[in-house]
Amino acid sequence: MPAAWICLLSPLAAALLITVAGNRISRRGAGYVATLSVAVSFAAAVVSFVALLGEEPDERYHPSTLWSWLTAGQLDFGLRIVVDPLSVFMMLVVSGVGALIVAYSIGYMDGDDEERRYFAYMALFVFSMLMLVQGGNLLILLVGWGLVGLSSYLLIGFWHERPAAIAAAKKAFVMNAIGDATMALALFLLIQRAGSLNFETVFSQADSIGGSWTMNLIALGLLGGAVAKSAQLPLHTWLPDAMEGPTPVSALIHAATMVTAGVYLIVRTAPLFEQAPRVLELSAGLGAITLILAGLIALVQTDIKRVIAYSTMSQIGYMFLAAGLGAYANAMFHLMTHAFFKALLFMAAGLVIHGLAGEQDVRRMGGLRSLMPYTFGAFTVGALALAGMPPFSGFFSKDSILAAALDHGWYGEVLWVAGMIGTFLTGLYAFRLLFLVFWGEPSPFVREHLMVGSHEHAREGHLMHDGHETHEHAGEGPFSMTATVGALTLLAAVGGFIQFAGVWTAVSDWLEPVAPPLVEATGMQELVSSVVAVLLGLAGIGVAWLLYGARTSEVPRLGWAQRLLEHKFYFDAAYDAAFYRPAVFAATAIGRFVERPLVFGSVRELSQGMRGLGLETRRLQTGLVRTYALAIAASLAVVMIVFVAVR
Amino acid sequence: MRGPDVVWYLCVAGFLFCTGALGVLIRRSPLIVLLSLELMLNGSNLALIAFSRYYAQGNGQIFALTVMAVAASEVVVGLGLIVSIARRQLDLDVDKLSTLRG
Amino acid sequence: MIIASVANVLVWAIWVLAAFACLGTGVAVISFSNPFYSALSLIGNLASLAVMYLLLSAEFVAAAQVLVYAGAVMVMFLFVTAYLGGRVDAPWAGGPSWQAVAAIAASAALFVEVVVVIGLKTSGRLSHEHETDAAFGRPYEIGRLFLTDHLLAFEITSIVLLIAAVGGVILGSHSREAPTAGVQQ
Numbered sequence: 021m022p023a024a025w026i027c028l029l030s031p032l033a034a035a036l037l038i039t040v041a042g043n044r045i046s047r048r049g050a051g052y053v054a055t056l057s058v059a060v061s062f063a064a065a066v067v068s069f070v071a072l073l074g075e076e077p078d079e080r081y082h083p084s085t086l087w088s089w090l091t092a093g094q095l096d097f098g099l100r101i102v103v104d105p106l107s108v109f110m111m112l113v114v115s116g117v118g119a120l121i122v123a124y125s126i127g128y129m130d131g132d133d134e135e136r137r138y139f140a141y142m143a144l145f146v147f148s149m150l151m152l153v154q155g156g157n158l159l160i161l162l163v164g165w166g167l168v169g170l171s172s173y174l175l176i177g178f179w180h181e182r183p184a185a186i187a188a189a190k191k192a193f194v195m196n197a198i199g200d201a202t203m204a205l206a207l208f209l210l211i212q213r214a215g216s217l218n219f220e221t222v223f224s225q226a227d228s229i230g231g232s233w234t235m236n237l238i239a240l241g242l243l244g245g246a247v248a249k250s251a252q253l254p255l256h257t258w259l260p261d262a263m264e265g266p267t268p269v270s271a272l273i274h275a276a277t278m279v280t281a282g283v284y285l286i287v288r289t290a291p292l293f294e295q296a297p298r299v300l301e302l303s304a305g306l307g308a309i310t311l312i313l314a315g316l317i318a319l320v321q322t323d324i325k326r327v328i329a330y331s332t333m334s335q336i337g338y339m340f341l342a343a344g345l346g347a348y349a350n351a352m353f354h355l356m357t358h359a360f361f362k363a364l365l366f367m368a369a370g371l372v373i374h375g376l377a378g379e380q381d382v383r384r385m386g387g388l389r390s391l392m393p394y395t396f397g398a399f400t401v402g403a404l405a406l407a408g409m410p411p412f413s414g415f416f417s418k419d420s421i422l423a424a425a426l427d428h429g430w431y432g433e434v435l436w437v438a439g440m441i442g443t444f445l446t447g448l449y450a451f452r453l454l455f456l457v458f459w460g461e462p463s464p465f466v467r468e469h470l471m472v473g474s475h476e477h478a479r480e481g482h483l484m485h486d487g488h489e490t491h492e493h494a495g496e497g498p499f500s501m502t503a504t505v506g507a508l509t510l511l512a513a514v515g516g517f518i519q520f521a522g523v524w525t526a527v528s529d530w531l532e533p534v535a536p537p538l539v540e541a542t543g544m545q546e547l548v549s550s551v552v553a554v555l556l557g558l559a560g561i562g563v564a565w566l567l568y569g570a571r572t573s574e575v576p577r578l579g580w581a582q583r584l585l586e587h588k589f590y591f592d593a594a595y596d597a598a599f600y601r602p603a604v605f606a607a608t609a610i611g612r613f614v615e616r617p618l619v620f621g622s623v624r625e626l627s628q629g630m631r632g633l634g635l636e637t638r639r640l641q642t643g644l645v646r647t648y649a650l651a652i653a654a655s656l657a658v659v660m661i662v663f664v665a666v667r
Numbered sequence: 668m669r670g671p672d673v674v675w676y677l678c679v680a681g682f683l684f685c686t687g688a689l690g691v692l693i694r695r696s697p698l699i700v701l702l703s704l705e706l707m708l709n710g711s712n713l714a715l716i717a718f719s720r721y722y723a724q725g726n727g728q729i730f731a732l733t734v735m736a737v738a739a740s741e742v743v744v745g746l747g748l749i750v751s752i753a754r755r756q757l758d759l760d761v762d763k764l765s766t767l768r769g
Numbered sequence: 770m771i772i773a774s775v776a777n778v779l780v781w782a783i784w785v786l787a788a789f790a791c792l793g794t795g796v797a798v799i800s801f802s803n804p805f806y807s808a809l810s811l812i813g814n815l816a817s818l819a820v821m822y823l824l825l826s827a828e829f830v831a832a833a834q835v836l837v838y839a840g841a842v843m844v845m846f847l848f849v850t851a852y853l854g855g856r857v858d859a860p861w862a863g864g865p866s867w868q869a870v871a872a873i874a875a876s877a878a879l880f881v882e883v884v885v886v887i888g889l890k891t892s893g894r895l896s897h898e899h900e901t902d903a904a905f906g907r908p909y910e911i912g913r914l915f916l917t918d919h920l921l922a923f924e925i926t927s928i929v930l931l932i933a934a935v936g937g938v939i940l941g942s943h944s945r946e947a948p949t950a951g952v953q954q
Contacts, residue, residue, distance in 0.1 A: 643765025645700075646868060650692050652874040660882045664889075670780040670824060673898065674887055679788050679821070681883030683795050683814075685876045690799030692814065692872030698804045698850060702811050704791050705842070709818055712834075720825040723899035725914045728830050729922065732915075735837055738927045740933030746849045747940025748812055753853050 023071065023102045024084065027064035027148045029112055030057045035143035047135035052127035053453055054139035057144050058122050062115035069108050077533045080105055083156045083220070095277070097217060102155030109352060109527075110153035110284055117276045117359045120144045120504045124367055125268040127498030128374065138178060138266070144241055145171035149277050153284060153540060155277040158207055158217040161285070164365040165203065165245065168278050169196040175263040175273060188261035194256040199248025206241025209234060210292075217634050223291040232296070234509055239296035240291055242302050250336045252280030252310045267373060270325060271366035275332050276359035283336065283351055286343040289537045294346070299430060304344025309436040311337030315445030319452065320585040323380050324369050327453045331406065332362055334442060341435055346538020347424035349528035351517055354417035356527075361405035361414055361512040366401040367505050371497045372457060376469050380401070382453065387462030391470055394502060396458045398509045403454050405512045407447040407557040413516030419441070420519070423541035423549035432539070435548070443553045447560025455568035685709030691709070695760050701745045708738045717739035784824055790817035804853075808846045815839045826906045 034057030038050045043052070072080045084096035101107075122142050147173050152164030169192075177189030207217060213229040214222050222229075227234065246252075251259035251274075260276050273279070286293060287305060293300050311334040316478050318330035335358050363570035373380055375392060389396045405412035408419065422439045425432040462470070497505075519527040528537070541549070566573045587593065642648075683706060690703025712731045719727025753759060790813065797810035815838050822831035904910045915923045 320686055641768060643768030645761045645764070645873075648693075650868060650872055650875060653688050653692060654871070657878040657882060658876055660886070662880070664838065664882065664886055669782050675784070675788070676789060676821065677830060677887050678884060680879055681792060681887070682792055685880035685883070686792075686795040686799060688879060689872060689876040692875065694799060696804060698846075698906070699799070700852070701924055702798050702804075702846065706798055706814065707839075709814065709838075713818060713821060716822055716825050716830060719827065720901070721898055723901040723905060725905065725910050726918070727825050728901055729914050729919050731830055732833060732911070733919075733922055733926050734822060735833060736930055738889070739837060739842050740929050742845060743933045743937040744940065747888050747937050748853065750849060752948045753789075760854070761786075762820060 021068040024082075024111075024154060025086075027061045027068065027115065028101060028147065028154055030060045030064065031143040031147040031150065034059060034148060035140045036145065038140040042136070043119070045136065047132075048126065049332050050136040050139040051122075051129070052068045054143045055119060055122045055126065056441070057143055058115055061146065061150065062112070062658060065108065065111040065115050065331070068103050069112060072105065072108055072602055077529075080533060081220075083218075085156070095156060095227060096153075097159045097209065100160055100218065101151075101154040102219060104534055105530050106284075106288060106308070106352070107154050108530065109356070111150060113356050113359050114146065114153060114228070114277050115147050116362050117508075118149075118272060121268050121272040121276070121363060121367070122146070122502040123149045124271075124501050125266070127500035128268055128370055129266060129310040129500065134178070138175075141171055141178070142268075145175065145273060145278075147282070152281055157219060158210065158222070158289075160289075162200075162203060162207060165249065166200060168273075168281065169193060169200065169249075172196070172262070172273050172278055175269040176262045178265055178269065179383055182264065185264040188258070189263040190259045192258040192262050195255050196248050198255060198509065199245040200249075200652070202241040202244030204241075206245075210239050219364050221287075226291040226295055229295075235292065235295040236299055239293050239299035241297055242285060242292070246282030246285045246303070246340075247306065248282075249420070250279045250284075250340070250350035251333050251342055252282070252306050252337060253313065255311065256314075256333055257588070257595060258510045260329045260588070261327050263323065265328050267325065267366055267370035270329070271370070272331065274477040275362035279332060279336055280339065280355045280359070283339040283343055286388070287339070287348045287352060287535050288349060290343075290346075291582050294538070300344045300346065302344070304435055307340025307342075307344060308442075309337075311341070311442040312438055312445065315442050315449060317585050317588050318449040319445070320582060322383055324372065324382050324385075324453065325366070326364070327378060327382075328365050328369060331365075331446070331449065332358075334446065335362065335406070337614065338418060338439065339440070342421040342424065342437060344434070345425055345428050345432060346599070347421060348535035348537055349525075349531045350417065350421045350424055352531060353527045355568055357405065357413035357417040357512070357516055360508060360515045361402045361412070364398060364505065364508040364512045365402040365406065366570040367501070367508060368395050368402060371395045371398075371501060371505060372496055374501070376417055376466065379465065379469065382456045384463060384465035385457045387460050387466060388470070389458040391462060391466070392458075395497075395505075398505050399454060399458065401509050401513055403450040404448045406519065407561060408410065408553055409557055410554065411513075411516070413512055413514070415521055416516035416548075419550040419553050420541070420546065422553060423546040424529045424537070424539045425539055426545045426549065427539040440552060440556055444560045446563050447557040449560075451564035452568050455564060459569050460571075476548055526578075641666060668705070673717045680714035680717065683707070683713065691762055697745075697749050697761055697764075700761065701742065701749070705738060708734060724763045730765075732764075747763055748758055754758040780824065780836045783820065787820040787824070790814075791821065793855050804850050805847070808843060808850055811846070812839050815843065826901060828906045829908045829911045906946070 030394030031054075034053050038045060038053055041050075081105070082103040083100055084103070087099055087102040088096055088101045090097040090250065122139070125138065125142065126394040129138055132138065145168060148164050150164075152161055152168060155161035155164055173189045173193040176192055177185050179185050210217060210229070212223055213234060216222060229238075244255075259274060259279070263270055265273075293303075314330045314334035318327050318334065321327045321330060339351045339354050339358070339524060342348070342354065372385070372388065372392065372395060375388075375395075376385070379385070388547055401412065405414040408414045410416075422436055422443075425436040428435070494527060567575050584590070687703045687706030687708075687710060690706060691700050694700055694703065712734055715727040715731040715734070717727075719725065719731070749759065752764070757764065794810045794814035794817065798807045798814065801807045803808065815834060819831040819834045819839075822828075822834060
């Protein structure tokens with residue numbers, strides 16, 4: 021399918037072009053090239069989609085190999101992509117939302133000195149993500165997996181003069197590497213048992229690959245990778261720190277696409293996971309715990325982006341919950357709607373940050389409703405979608421997940437309760453954010469610093485460079501930013517209508533051939549779940565109103581709870597003590613006791629010994645001819661004795 | 668014609684050789700050193716000729732003639748060197764000519 | 770018989786004379802402090818050696834020895850000694866003290882070894898002299914050997930002589946720059 025190859029390779033071509041062109045291309049031009057390439061990707065994805073539509077559901081599976089990449093004995097791995105409903109679904113989401121966000125970046129990153137590098141990285145990321153979702157065998161998927169990790173590292177640490185950004189990038193990369201390692205181990209097992217990594221080969225033999233131990237190990241390995249990439253417990257601590265990157269990066273990578281790769285993996289390798297049902301339940305459980313934990317932590321965050329980051333973590337918990345229960349289509353549907361409204365929230369937050377010249381602390385904000393109405397509207401739509409309020413997109417996707425949970429027995433009911441608690445928390449923290457930022461009277465900070473219309477300002481995240489830019493735009497931000505936000509607002513608002521549980525099920529039908537669901541909710545369960553969820557969401561919004569909107573009540577002061585949440589349940593401290601400190605200690609100890617004496621010491625000893633030897637040998641060089649002649653004569657005498665004795 | 672055995676000639680040759688070696692090792696003037704070197708060469712020549720006579724083959728004499736030619740060449744170069752050293756007003760003393768001291 | 774024994778005695782007498790002259794002049798070469806006297810002693814040494822070559826039926830070599838060695842090489846030596854003014858030095862002085870002792874020891878050891886080797890190892894094997902033919906030692910024989918069996922040596926020797934000649938010219942030519950005041954050690 022050439023369209024799929026165009027979709028995959030177009031962003032790569034853009035990245036290479038921008039890299040090679042260097043200074044010959046203008047900064048704005050790099051942005052246009054990148055956006056255009058992702059738009060081309062989207063167009064190609066649409067073409068593939070339309071092509072698939074025209075076929076029978078059973079025939080919608082087209083692998084395509086460019087060439088044989090790795091051959092070793094009987095193993096043969098090709099550069100293989102596959103076009104099937106699941107991959108096309110992801111292609112559309114990734115390239116569509118990606119195009120919008122890259123376009124947004126043109127306005128957001130305008131004036132940055134290293135804009136070209138940014139767009140090259142963004143194009144590289146889109147290529148990597150597409151490779152991940154289009155991969156036709158697990159090896160290509162792993163390649164894409166690693167490349168998105170790399171792009172994430174490069175983009176988080178984009179403003180590399182900031183030590184916080186560098187540290188965050190490293191943290192993200194290392195934690196992702198843990199997941200990569202477990203995934204690689206799982207793939208090794210698969211290669212050993214199944215002899216191939218092609219999807220159809222592996223999945224068709226899924227029940228005969230090995231016993232429960234093998235399947236559990238494989239599934240655990242894959243789950244490890246998914247957990248690391250999607251920032252679920254216990255490998256979640258890197259995501260909030262990743263907010264050091266530019267806001268569009270947070271929107272694209274850490275909300276809409278990369279962090280959802282874990283969900284995609286589980287859905288894609290569902291036949292393998294189904295052979296290890298305990299691991300599936302484990303992933304659902306992890307998702308549930310994460311969603312509650314993240315929701316709680318989000319309640320006390322003061323950085324606008326970090327609230328949204330924890331919200332992402334929480335929502336992906338929902339997706340893991342769904343995938344773990346076997347409600348694959350629901351998980352993917354929520355993935356799609358989440359991409360819309362989460363990207364929207366990030367981009368709207370970006371508009372706020374842009375307007376406030378880089379300020380991200382919500383305690384200084386307030387009252388932007390009257391000053392930035394467009395942004396306020398967009399943000400409200402996003403928040404409502406996030407909280408699952410009808411008729412916005414989140415409502416359709418989230419509730420079907422919770423309803424499906426009821427079909428799984430007592431464990432599913434526990435998860436259902438967890439999900440409902442999460443819904444309450446979601447409404448609470450989302451609207452806490454909304455009210456803190458937008459409601460009430462404009463705060464003193466805002467009055468002083470807000471700049472709409474034409475203005476000059478320093479960039480977000482940068483320390484004050486000399487050279488502020490002046491740029492003109494009517495309204496709250498440059499056109500590229502406001503237009504794309506508007507597009508996403510629309511999607512977040514109406515995007516959910518393609519599937520309404522039980523009534524019309526476009527998504528489920530579409531994904532049925534690839535990942536048939538294990539659980540199916542009845543109409544009554546759907547109704548109950550929806551009603552309870554909406555009520556809880558409204559309750560959350562109401563509490564947020566009371567605390568932060570109308571300010572009629574005070575936030576309850578529970579010192580211990582506050583501290584627990586502010587320290588993010590002490591996960592960072594625990595990892596620091598358990599892994600980082602011992603590693604540093606071991607490294608210093610080895611350096612002092614092993615490396616310095618053995619390596620340096622021995623080298624130095626050696627060199628000094630050589631020196632000494634040289635000094636001694638120097639004594640032979642008297643420069644006197646007679647001594648040399650004497651040496652010859654003496655050795656001759658000795659040699660003669662030897663000859664005489666031997667012969 | 669009888670005469671001493673070849674062994675006697677060899678003893679004389681050996682004595683000449685060792686005397687020449689002693690001269691090379693002991694004397695300080697390069698000129699004398701060269702002379703001692705000639706002495707050594709002559710010693711070996713004598714041995715060669717003696718053996719040539721013993722085995723009644725002419726090869727030893729050929730070798731001795733070649734040695735003579737080489738000795739002559741060596742003397743040419745050696746004396747040239749000594750003359751150059753003298754021209755530079757350096758001491759003609761092998762102990763003093765030790766710039767190659769390490 | 771009588772003639773044979775008289776001839777034998779004569780040969781022995783000449784041999785003894787020549788041998789002692791050889792050894793004596795050899796010691797004299799290394800003993801004199803005046804290089805002129807050393808060179809003259811060496812001429813005497815060469816002459817006695819030529820006598821011994823004659824006793825060994827190597828006539829051509831004896832002639833070459835006198836002509837080339839004594840006639841050319843030693844003349845060169847004497848020229849240079851005359852040019853240098855025959856500086857006199859104390860023969861045994863100078864250098865590390867152990868050097869003299871070690872030198873004497875080394876050369877003594879060498880001599881003893883030579884004698885021992887000759888005495889021990891070759892006793893019995895070096896007593897059967899081979900008969901020589903009439904052409905032995907004659908120029909004809911030498912020439913024939915040079916041009917047939919040892920042609921390569923012959924050619925290489927000529928090259929060596931050429932190199933020596935060139936070297937001599939170079940070393941002897943006056944240097945362009947003024948001779949330095951000498952680097953005294």
